[in-house]
Amino acid sequence: MTPYRPRALGRLVRAALAEMPVVVVTGLRQSGKSTFLQHEKGLAGRRYATLDDPAQLAAARSDPQAFVRSESPLTVDEAQKCPDLLVAIKREVDRARRPGGFLLSGSANFALLKGITESLAGRALYLTLHPFTRRELEGRLAAAPFVRRAFDAGEPPRRVATGGIKPRAIVEGGLPPVCLAEAGRPALWFKGYEQTYLERDVRELARIGDLVPFRNLLLLAALRTAQILSVSELGRDVKLNAATTARYLSLLEASFVVRRLAPFLANRATRLIKSPKLYIADSGLASHLAGVDASRLETGDPMSGALLETYVAQNLAAILDSDWLGARLGYWHVQGRHEVDFVIESGRDCLAVEIKAAARWDDRDLAGLRAFLDKTPRCRAAFLAYGGPEILKLADRLWAVPLAAVLE
Numbered sequence: 435m436t437p438y439r440p441r442a443l444g445r446l447v448r449a450a451l452a453e454m455p456v457v458v459v460t461g462l463r464q465s466g467k468s469t470f471l472q473h474e475k476g477l478a479g480r481r482y483a484t485l486d487d488p489a490q491l492a493a494a495r496s497d498p499q500a501f502v503r504s505e506s507p508l509t510v511d512e513a514q515k516c517p518d519l520l521v522a523i524k525r526e527v528d529r530a531r532r533p534g535g536f537l538l539s540g541s542a543n544f545a546l547l548k549g550i551t552e553s554l555a556g557r558a559l560y561l562t563l564h565p566f567t568r569r570e571l572e573g574r575l576a577a578a579p580f581v582r583r584a585f586d587a588g589e590p591p592r593r594v595a596t597g598g599i600k601p602r603a604i605v606e607g608g609l610p611p612v613c614l615a616e617a618g619r620p621a622l623w624f625k626g627y628e629q630t631y632l633e634r635d636v637r638e639l640a641r642i643g644d645l646v647p648f649r650n651l652l653l654l655a656a657l658r659t660a661q662i663l664s665v666s667e668l669g670r671d672v673k674l675n676a677a678t679t680a681r682y683l684s685l686l687e688a689s690f691v692v693r694r695l696a697p698f699l700a701n702r703a704t705r706l707i708k709s710p711k712l713y714i715a716d717s718g719l720a721s722h723l724a725g726v727d728a729s730r731l732e733t734g735d736p737m738s739g740a741l742l743e744t745y746v747a748q749n750l751a752a753i754l755d756s757d758w759l760g761a762r763l764g765y766w767h768v769q770g771r772h773e774v775d776f777v778i779e780s781g782r783d784c785l786a787v788e789i790k791a792a793a794r795w796d797d798r799d800l801a802g803l804r805a806f807l808d809k810t811p812r813c814r815a816a817f818l819a820y821g822g823p824e825i826l827k828l829a830d831r832l833w834a835v836p837l838a839a840v841l842e
Contacts, residue, residue, distance in 0.1 A: 436614045438473040441466065442575050442756035443563050448476040451507075451534035455527045456558035458513075462690035462715050463541040463635060464627060465565050466610045471509050471539055480537065484511035491515055498522035507534050514540040515638070520553045527557050539563075542639055543688045562690070564752035565608025565716045568841045579753045580842040581778055585785050588814045590825050594839035598791060598821030601731035604745045607718020608752075624722035628652075635689050640681075647674055651682050655692055656714050656723030660740040660747070662767065663694065663712040683712075690715050693751065698764035698777040698784070700810075707767040717745035742791050743775060746819075749841045750776060750787075772805040774816075786816040787840060793822040800828065807831055 443459070450457045461467055468484065471477055481504055485491045494501045494516045502508060502522045513519060523536050538558075569575055577583075583591045606613045606620065609627075617623035632645055632652075642648055650672045658668070669679030686692040694710035714720035721727070726737050747763075754761045761780040767773040776787040786806050790799050795818060803816040818828070819837040826834040 436610075436616055438469065439566075439570060439573065439614075440575060441470055441474060441563065441570055442567065442752070443561060444470070444474045444476070446561060446756055446759070447474070447537075450559045450561065451476075451537065453533050454557075454559045455531050455533060456523060456536045456538065456554055457534070458554070458558050458560045459537070459539045459563050460543055460560065460690070461541065461563035462565060462609070463631060464609050464611060465563050465690075465716075467539045467541070467563050468511050469610070470563055471511060471537065477509070477537065480507045480509045482509045482511070485515040485519075486512050494519045499525065502526050502536070507537065509537040509539075511539050512541065513538040514542045517553070524553050524557060531557075541635060541689060543690060562755050564755065565718075565748060566610060566613050567608060567749045567752045568603070568838070569749075569753070571608075571613060574842065577842075579757050580839055581750070581753065581785060581787075582758050584815055584817070585778065585780060585783070588831075590815070590817065590833055590835050590839070592825075594825065594836060595842050596823035596836045596838060598793070598837045599742060599745060599841075601728040604717050604731060604741050605721040605726065605728045607716040607721070607745070608748060609716055609718055612718050620718070621722065621727075624719065627719070628723070631689070631691065636685065639689060640685050642685075647672060647678075648682055648685075651679065652686065652691070653723055655683075655686065655712060656720045657737075658712060659714045659720045659724075660743040661712060662707060662709050664709065691719075693747070695747065696762075696764050698766045698774075698779060700779070700784075707769055711765050713744050713747045716748060717741055720744050739789075739791065743789055746776070746787075746789055746837075746841065750778070753841075754778070766802075766806055768805070772802040774802045774806045777806075783812045783814050784810065786810075786813055788816075788818050789837065790818055790820040791837070793820060795820055795834070800832070803832060804829075 483490050498518045499522045611617040611623055612620045636642055654672050665679050666676050669676050693713045693715050696710050697708055699706055721741055724737050726735050731738050750763055754763055761778055764777045766777050774786045775789045778785045786803055788803050807813055807816050816832050818834045819840040820834055821837055823836055828834055
Protein backbone atom coordinates (compact mmCIF):
# COMPACT_ATOMS: atom_id res chain seq x y z
CA MET A 435 0.00 0.00 0.00
CA THR A 436 1.26 3.50 -0.87
CA PRO A 437 2.45 5.40 2.25
CA TYR A 438 0.24 8.33 3.18
CA ARG A 439 1.34 11.68 1.76
CA PRO A 440 0.42 14.78 3.78
CA ARG A 441 -1.89 17.24 2.06
CA ALA A 442 -1.46 21.01 2.09
CA LEU A 443 -5.06 21.47 3.22
CA GLY A 444 -4.28 19.68 6.50
CA ARG A 445 -2.95 22.81 8.22
CA LEU A 446 -6.05 24.79 7.35
CA VAL A 447 -8.45 22.04 8.43
CA ARG A 448 -6.69 21.69 11.78
CA ALA A 449 -6.84 25.45 12.33
CA ALA A 450 -10.52 25.53 11.35
CA LEU A 451 -11.40 22.70 13.74
CA ALA A 452 -9.88 24.70 16.58
CA GLU A 453 -12.43 27.47 15.97
CA MET A 454 -15.48 26.23 14.07
CA PRO A 455 -18.09 23.70 15.29
CA VAL A 456 -18.45 22.21 11.79
CA VAL A 457 -15.81 21.92 9.07
CA VAL A 458 -16.81 20.55 5.68
CA VAL A 459 -14.20 19.15 3.26
CA THR A 460 -15.54 18.64 -0.23
CA GLY A 461 -13.92 17.84 -3.56
CA LEU A 462 -13.87 15.72 -6.68
CA ARG A 463 -14.61 12.02 -6.16
CA GLN A 464 -11.37 10.02 -5.64
CA SER A 465 -9.35 13.12 -4.81
CA GLY A 466 -8.33 11.46 -1.54
CA LYS A 467 -10.86 12.81 0.97
CA SER A 468 -11.47 9.55 2.87
CA THR A 469 -7.75 8.82 3.17
CA PHE A 470 -7.16 12.43 4.25
CA LEU A 471 -9.81 12.24 6.98
CA GLN A 472 -8.43 9.00 8.40
CA HIS A 473 -4.67 9.57 8.13
CA GLU A 474 -3.88 13.29 8.10
CA LYS A 475 -2.07 14.52 11.20
CA GLY A 476 -4.52 15.84 13.78
CA LEU A 477 -7.55 14.22 12.13
CA ALA A 478 -6.92 10.57 12.90
CA GLY A 479 -8.40 9.30 16.15
CA ARG A 480 -11.79 10.94 15.74
CA ARG A 481 -14.90 8.76 15.66
CA TYR A 482 -15.23 7.98 11.95
CA ALA A 483 -18.33 6.99 9.97
CA THR A 484 -18.82 6.76 6.23
CA LEU A 485 -22.24 6.91 4.60
CA ASP A 486 -20.82 4.90 1.70
CA ASP A 487 -21.40 1.99 4.11
CA PRO A 488 -25.05 0.88 3.65
CA ALA A 489 -25.40 -0.09 7.30
CA GLN A 490 -24.16 3.28 8.57
CA LEU A 491 -26.29 5.12 6.03
CA ALA A 492 -29.35 3.18 7.21
CA ALA A 493 -28.54 4.03 10.84
CA ALA A 494 -28.12 7.71 9.99
CA ARG A 495 -31.45 7.79 8.17
CA SER A 496 -33.24 5.84 10.91
CA ASP A 497 -32.24 8.10 13.82
CA PRO A 498 -30.08 11.07 12.73
CA GLN A 499 -30.03 12.66 16.18
CA ALA A 500 -28.71 9.53 17.88
CA PHE A 501 -26.16 9.05 15.09
CA VAL A 502 -24.53 12.46 15.62
CA ARG A 503 -24.68 12.54 19.43
CA SER A 504 -21.20 11.71 20.64
CA GLU A 505 -18.86 12.64 23.46
CA SER A 506 -15.91 12.55 21.07
CA PRO A 507 -15.46 14.57 17.86
CA LEU A 508 -17.24 12.98 14.91
CA THR A 509 -16.10 12.66 11.30
CA VAL A 510 -18.76 11.75 8.70
CA ASP A 511 -17.64 10.85 5.17
CA GLU A 512 -20.04 11.40 2.24
CA ALA A 513 -22.38 13.30 4.57
CA GLN A 514 -24.47 14.72 1.73
CA LYS A 515 -26.09 11.30 1.29
CA CYS A 516 -28.27 11.96 4.35
CA PRO A 517 -29.54 15.58 4.44
CA ASP A 518 -31.49 14.85 7.64
CA LEU A 519 -28.15 14.19 9.31
CA LEU A 520 -27.10 17.77 8.62
CA VAL A 521 -30.26 19.05 10.27
CA ALA A 522 -29.44 16.88 13.29
CA ILE A 523 -25.91 18.32 13.37
CA LYS A 524 -27.38 21.83 13.33
CA ARG A 525 -29.51 20.98 16.36
CA GLU A 526 -26.57 19.40 18.16
CA VAL A 527 -24.38 22.46 17.51
CA ASP A 528 -27.14 24.76 18.74
CA ARG A 529 -27.50 22.62 21.87
CA ALA A 530 -23.80 22.50 22.69
CA ARG A 531 -21.55 24.56 20.43
CA ARG A 532 -17.96 23.31 20.63
CA PRO A 533 -15.06 23.78 18.21
CA GLY A 534 -14.19 20.79 16.07
CA GLY A 535 -17.26 18.78 16.99
CA PHE A 536 -18.04 17.75 13.42
CA LEU A 537 -15.83 17.16 10.40
CA LEU A 538 -17.84 16.31 7.29
CA SER A 539 -16.86 15.40 3.76
CA GLY A 540 -18.58 14.85 0.45
CA SER A 541 -17.99 14.60 -3.28
CA ALA A 542 -20.65 17.20 -3.96
CA ASN A 543 -20.35 20.92 -3.32
CA PHE A 544 -22.54 21.43 -0.26
CA ALA A 545 -22.67 25.14 -0.96
CA LEU A 546 -24.51 24.44 -4.22
CA LEU A 547 -26.92 21.81 -2.87
CA LYS A 548 -30.35 23.09 -1.95
CA GLY A 549 -31.18 22.81 1.73
CA ILE A 550 -27.69 21.98 2.95
CA THR A 551 -26.29 25.49 3.18
CA GLU A 552 -29.40 26.64 5.03
CA SER A 553 -29.08 23.89 7.64
CA LEU A 554 -25.43 24.73 8.43
CA ALA A 555 -25.51 28.49 7.86
CA GLY A 556 -23.24 30.30 10.30
CA ARG A 557 -22.00 27.03 11.76
CA ALA A 558 -19.74 25.56 9.09
CA LEU A 559 -16.60 26.43 7.13
CA TYR A 560 -16.39 24.88 3.66
CA LEU A 561 -12.99 23.80 2.31
CA THR A 562 -12.01 22.00 -0.89
CA LEU A 563 -9.55 19.13 -1.23
CA HIS A 564 -8.28 19.27 -4.81
CA PRO A 565 -6.45 16.52 -6.69
CA PHE A 566 -2.78 16.17 -5.71
CA THR A 567 -0.53 19.09 -6.60
CA ARG A 568 3.13 18.91 -7.61
CA ARG A 569 4.01 20.34 -4.19
CA GLU A 570 2.21 17.50 -2.45
CA LEU A 571 3.55 14.75 -4.72
CA GLU A 572 7.11 16.03 -4.20
CA GLY A 573 6.63 16.53 -0.45
CA ARG A 574 7.51 20.24 -0.61
CA LEU A 575 4.96 21.70 1.78
CA ALA A 576 7.27 23.30 4.34
CA ALA A 577 7.93 26.49 2.36
CA ALA A 578 5.23 28.92 1.28
CA PRO A 579 4.14 28.53 -2.36
CA PHE A 580 6.11 30.35 -5.05
CA VAL A 581 3.16 32.58 -6.00
CA ARG A 582 2.68 33.73 -2.40
CA ARG A 583 6.38 34.49 -1.91
CA ALA A 584 6.53 36.30 -5.25
CA PHE A 585 3.46 38.37 -4.39
CA ASP A 586 4.87 39.39 -1.01
CA ALA A 587 8.29 40.30 -2.44
CA GLY A 588 7.15 41.72 -5.79
CA GLU A 589 9.70 39.50 -7.52
CA PRO A 590 10.45 35.78 -7.91
CA PRO A 591 12.34 33.96 -5.14
CA ARG A 592 16.00 33.40 -5.96
CA ARG A 593 16.05 29.62 -5.54
CA VAL A 594 13.30 27.80 -7.40
CA ALA A 595 12.62 24.60 -9.31
CA THR A 596 13.73 24.62 -12.93
CA GLY A 597 12.32 23.40 -16.21
CA GLY A 598 8.89 22.65 -17.63
CA ILE A 599 6.15 20.10 -17.02
CA LYS A 600 6.48 16.63 -18.50
CA PRO A 601 3.59 15.27 -20.60
CA ARG A 602 3.29 12.28 -18.28
CA ALA A 603 2.49 14.55 -15.33
CA ILE A 604 -0.29 16.19 -17.34
CA VAL A 605 -1.99 12.97 -18.45
CA GLU A 606 -1.69 11.46 -14.98
CA GLY A 607 -3.18 14.51 -13.27
CA GLY A 608 -3.67 14.46 -9.52
CA LEU A 609 -6.18 11.73 -8.69
CA PRO A 610 -4.37 9.40 -6.25
CA PRO A 611 -4.98 6.01 -7.94
CA VAL A 612 -3.26 7.31 -11.09
CA CYS A 613 -0.67 9.85 -9.91
CA LEU A 614 0.47 7.54 -7.08
CA ALA A 615 0.69 4.59 -9.52
CA GLU A 616 -1.90 2.57 -7.60
CA ALA A 617 -3.88 1.79 -10.76
CA GLY A 618 -2.13 -0.80 -12.94
CA ARG A 619 -3.77 0.48 -16.13
CA PRO A 620 -4.72 4.16 -15.81
CA ALA A 621 -6.79 4.15 -19.02
CA LEU A 622 -9.05 1.43 -17.62
CA TRP A 623 -9.24 3.17 -14.26
CA PHE A 624 -10.32 6.44 -15.86
CA LYS A 625 -12.94 4.60 -17.91
CA GLY A 626 -14.35 3.05 -14.76
CA TYR A 627 -14.21 6.42 -13.03
CA GLU A 628 -16.18 8.04 -15.84
CA GLN A 629 -18.84 5.33 -15.68
CA THR A 630 -19.06 5.47 -11.89
CA TYR A 631 -19.46 9.24 -11.96
CA LEU A 632 -22.21 9.09 -14.58
CA GLU A 633 -24.07 6.16 -13.13
CA ARG A 634 -23.68 6.96 -9.44
CA ASP A 635 -23.02 10.57 -8.61
CA VAL A 636 -25.16 12.09 -11.35
CA ARG A 637 -28.17 9.96 -10.44
CA GLU A 638 -27.74 10.86 -6.77
CA LEU A 639 -27.49 14.60 -7.43
CA ALA A 640 -30.17 14.99 -10.10
CA ARG A 641 -32.83 13.17 -12.02
CA ILE A 642 -31.42 12.68 -15.49
CA GLY A 643 -33.38 10.11 -17.45
CA ASP A 644 -31.18 9.98 -20.55
CA LEU A 645 -27.47 9.97 -19.75
CA VAL A 646 -26.33 10.16 -23.40
CA PRO A 647 -26.71 13.95 -23.81
CA PHE A 648 -25.07 14.48 -20.42
CA ARG A 649 -22.17 12.22 -21.40
CA ASN A 650 -21.79 14.10 -24.69
CA LEU A 651 -21.68 17.40 -22.83
CA LEU A 652 -18.99 16.06 -20.50
CA LEU A 653 -16.87 14.91 -23.45
CA LEU A 654 -17.31 18.20 -25.27
CA ALA A 655 -16.42 20.12 -22.11
CA ALA A 656 -13.14 18.17 -21.99
CA LEU A 657 -12.40 19.06 -25.61
CA ARG A 658 -13.02 22.72 -24.72
CA THR A 659 -11.12 22.81 -21.44
CA ALA A 660 -9.22 26.09 -20.93
CA GLN A 661 -11.51 27.91 -23.38
CA ILE A 662 -13.91 30.79 -22.75
CA LEU A 663 -17.34 29.35 -22.02
CA SER A 664 -20.31 30.07 -24.26
CA VAL A 665 -23.27 28.13 -22.88
CA SER A 666 -25.31 28.67 -26.04
CA GLU A 667 -22.54 27.43 -28.36
CA LEU A 668 -21.81 24.43 -26.14
CA GLY A 669 -25.50 23.54 -26.03
CA ARG A 670 -25.87 23.91 -29.79
CA ASP A 671 -22.95 21.58 -30.46
CA VAL A 672 -24.30 18.93 -28.10
CA LYS A 673 -27.90 19.50 -29.30
CA LEU A 674 -29.30 20.72 -25.98
CA ASN A 675 -31.23 23.89 -25.25
CA ALA A 676 -29.52 26.63 -23.23
CA ALA A 677 -31.47 25.93 -20.03
CA THR A 678 -30.61 22.22 -20.02
CA THR A 679 -26.98 22.97 -20.88
CA ALA A 680 -26.74 25.42 -17.99
CA ARG A 681 -28.33 22.86 -15.65
CA TYR A 682 -25.90 20.12 -16.70
CA LEU A 683 -22.92 22.45 -16.31
CA SER A 684 -24.11 23.36 -12.81
CA LEU A 685 -24.31 19.66 -12.01
CA LEU A 686 -20.75 19.12 -13.28
CA GLU A 687 -19.62 22.06 -11.17
CA ALA A 688 -21.50 20.86 -8.07
CA SER A 689 -19.65 17.54 -8.28
CA PHE A 690 -16.30 19.31 -8.88
CA VAL A 691 -15.79 17.83 -12.35
CA VAL A 692 -15.55 21.26 -13.98
CA ARG A 693 -14.42 24.65 -12.72
CA ARG A 694 -15.39 28.06 -14.06
CA LEU A 695 -12.63 30.65 -13.88
CA ALA A 696 -13.95 34.19 -13.58
CA PRO A 697 -12.42 37.03 -15.59
CA PHE A 698 -10.31 39.74 -13.95
CA LEU A 699 -12.17 42.97 -14.65
CA ALA A 700 -10.58 45.49 -12.30
CA ASN A 701 -9.08 47.85 -14.87
CA ARG A 702 -10.20 50.21 -17.60
CA ALA A 703 -9.41 48.12 -20.66
CA THR A 704 -12.15 48.21 -23.26
CA ARG A 705 -13.80 45.15 -24.81
CA LEU A 706 -12.91 42.94 -21.84
CA ILE A 707 -14.28 39.42 -22.07
CA LYS A 708 -16.71 38.90 -19.19
CA SER A 709 -17.55 35.21 -19.64
CA PRO A 710 -15.79 32.61 -17.48
CA LYS A 711 -13.27 30.10 -18.72
CA LEU A 712 -14.18 26.43 -18.41
CA TYR A 713 -11.73 23.85 -17.03
CA ILE A 714 -11.98 20.15 -16.30
CA ALA A 715 -10.87 19.91 -12.65
CA ASP A 716 -8.16 17.30 -13.27
CA SER A 717 -5.85 17.25 -16.29
CA GLY A 718 -5.65 13.45 -16.19
CA LEU A 719 -9.43 13.16 -16.45
CA ALA A 720 -9.46 15.83 -19.17
CA SER A 721 -6.80 13.93 -21.13
CA HIS A 722 -8.75 10.68 -20.82
CA LEU A 723 -12.03 12.26 -21.95
CA ALA A 724 -10.28 14.01 -24.85
CA GLY A 725 -8.50 10.80 -25.90
CA VAL A 726 -5.00 12.24 -25.50
CA ASP A 727 -2.06 10.30 -24.04
CA ALA A 728 1.52 11.31 -23.23
CA SER A 729 2.87 10.26 -26.64
CA ARG A 730 0.38 12.55 -28.39
CA LEU A 731 1.35 15.45 -26.16
CA GLU A 732 5.02 14.84 -26.96
CA THR A 733 4.32 15.07 -30.68
CA GLY A 734 2.41 18.34 -30.42
CA ASP A 735 -1.25 17.33 -30.23
CA PRO A 736 -3.62 20.29 -30.80
CA MET A 737 -4.86 19.79 -27.21
CA SER A 738 -1.36 20.17 -25.74
CA GLY A 739 -1.64 23.82 -24.77
CA ALA A 740 -5.13 23.49 -23.30
CA LEU A 741 -4.19 20.42 -21.23
CA LEU A 742 -1.04 22.09 -19.90
CA GLU A 743 -3.10 25.13 -18.94
CA THR A 744 -5.65 22.82 -17.27
CA TYR A 745 -2.83 21.22 -15.26
CA VAL A 746 -1.55 24.63 -14.14
CA ALA A 747 -5.08 25.79 -13.29
CA GLN A 748 -5.76 22.80 -11.02
CA ASN A 749 -2.44 23.33 -9.21
CA LEU A 750 -2.93 27.05 -8.71
CA ALA A 751 -6.53 26.60 -7.53
CA ALA A 752 -5.39 24.02 -4.97
CA ILE A 753 -2.54 26.23 -3.77
CA LEU A 754 -4.83 29.20 -3.21
CA ASP A 755 -7.51 27.14 -1.45
CA SER A 756 -5.04 25.57 0.97
CA ASP A 757 -2.30 28.21 1.46
CA TRP A 758 -3.70 31.58 0.51
CA LEU A 759 -7.26 32.14 1.71
CA GLY A 760 -8.76 35.29 0.26
CA ALA A 761 -6.75 35.20 -2.96
CA ARG A 762 -8.78 34.84 -6.15
CA LEU A 763 -7.77 33.17 -9.40
CA GLY A 764 -8.93 34.65 -12.68
CA TYR A 765 -7.87 35.37 -16.25
CA TRP A 766 -7.67 38.49 -18.42
CA HIS A 767 -8.71 38.85 -22.03
CA VAL A 768 -9.25 41.87 -24.24
CA GLN A 769 -11.26 40.63 -27.19
CA GLY A 770 -9.19 40.32 -30.35
CA ARG A 771 -6.09 41.83 -28.77
CA HIS A 772 -4.47 40.59 -25.55
CA GLU A 773 -4.84 37.88 -22.94
CA VAL A 774 -3.18 36.61 -19.78
CA ASP A 775 -3.78 33.02 -18.72
CA PHE A 776 -3.95 33.59 -14.94
CA VAL A 777 -4.32 36.57 -12.63
CA ILE A 778 -4.00 36.00 -8.88
CA GLU A 779 -5.68 38.81 -6.97
CA SER A 780 -5.28 39.49 -3.24
CA GLY A 781 -6.67 42.65 -1.73
CA ARG A 782 -6.04 45.47 -4.18
CA ASP A 783 -2.94 43.93 -5.77
CA CYS A 784 -2.33 41.02 -8.13
CA LEU A 785 0.13 38.79 -9.98
CA ALA A 786 -0.09 37.85 -13.67
CA VAL A 787 1.06 34.51 -15.12
CA GLU A 788 1.26 33.53 -18.79
CA ILE A 789 1.97 29.89 -19.69
CA LYS A 790 4.47 28.89 -22.38
CA ALA A 791 5.45 25.22 -22.71
CA ALA A 792 8.52 25.83 -24.89
CA ALA A 793 11.95 26.87 -23.64
CA ARG A 794 12.05 29.79 -26.11
CA TRP A 795 9.77 32.76 -26.62
CA ASP A 796 9.46 35.94 -28.65
CA ASP A 797 7.86 39.35 -28.18
CA ARG A 798 4.42 38.03 -29.15
CA ASP A 799 4.46 35.76 -26.09
CA LEU A 800 5.02 38.80 -23.88
CA ALA A 801 2.43 41.08 -25.49
CA GLY A 802 -0.41 40.13 -23.13
CA LEU A 803 1.69 40.56 -20.01
CA ARG A 804 3.04 43.92 -21.18
CA ALA A 805 -0.49 45.16 -21.95
CA PHE A 806 -1.75 43.96 -18.59
CA LEU A 807 1.09 45.70 -16.72
CA ASP A 808 0.42 48.88 -18.65
CA LYS A 809 -3.27 48.85 -17.73
CA THR A 810 -2.88 47.50 -14.18
CA PRO A 811 -0.50 49.59 -12.05
CA ARG A 812 -1.34 47.51 -8.98
CA CYS A 813 0.05 44.34 -10.57
CA ARG A 814 3.10 43.60 -8.41
CA ALA A 815 4.78 41.24 -10.89
CA ALA A 816 4.11 39.43 -14.15
CA PHE A 817 5.66 36.11 -15.10
CA LEU A 818 6.11 34.30 -18.38
CA ALA A 819 6.19 30.71 -17.05
CA TYR A 820 8.20 28.85 -19.68
CA GLY A 821 9.96 25.53 -20.21
CA GLY A 822 13.49 26.79 -19.63
CA PRO A 823 15.68 26.57 -16.52
CA GLU A 824 16.51 30.20 -15.69
CA ILE A 825 14.91 33.22 -14.03
CA LEU A 826 15.35 36.22 -16.33
CA LYS A 827 14.28 39.80 -15.65
CA LEU A 828 12.84 41.20 -18.87
CA ALA A 829 11.56 44.62 -17.78
CA ASP A 830 10.20 46.44 -14.76
CA ARG A 831 7.85 43.98 -12.94
CA LEU A 832 8.27 41.42 -15.76
CA TRP A 833 10.19 38.13 -15.52
CA ALA A 834 10.56 34.84 -17.35
CA VAL A 835 10.54 32.00 -14.79
CA PRO A 836 10.65 28.20 -15.11
CA LEU A 837 7.14 26.76 -15.36
CA ALA A 838 7.88 24.19 -12.66
CA ALA A 839 8.78 27.02 -10.27
CA VAL A 840 5.36 28.66 -10.50
CA LEU A 841 3.77 25.47 -9.14
CA GLU A 842 6.26 25.10 -6.26
